[in-house]
Amino acid sequence: MRNFILLIFLFFVTQWLLKKLRRANERAQAGARDAADGARSTNSTRARNGATDAPQLPDPLIRCTQCGVHTPRSESIVVAGERFCCNEHARRYAARPTGRDAR
Structure with a gap:
């Protein structure tokens, strides 16, 4: 009986962890999409101004x-x-x- 309760407990803990991971992943993707949308609008403004869309590389x-x-x-x-x-x-x-x- 104790093993069965332990299995049920582990099942719920696993589901809880998976749910947290999914939420964190969704937030990260939403943040990346927002950043990409902001970059697109900035890049389109640069393109209209004649600047290139090349990324700024760090100094080697x-x-x-x-x-x-x-x-x-x-x-x-x-x-x-x-x-x-x-x-x-x-x-x-x-x-x-x-x-x-x-x-």
Whole structure:
């Protein structure tokens, strides 16, 4: 008898959890639809103004040649075709000996 009551209890708990999951999923889909509708109206306004519908991509991270730290591409410093995280590393790289002097 105890097992039967436990099975009934588990059945109701499972149904309750499934109902909560369905509601959460419906809310997420409704939020996504609302966001898409808002984006469509914004994109159509942009299209009328001559702007492109291309998504804005984040600034890629670039690895510093000297220390290996990743920094945003827009903040990196370029010296001799190499990218650095700060001025000090760029100066160190530029001042290092090259060719036969490196030995």
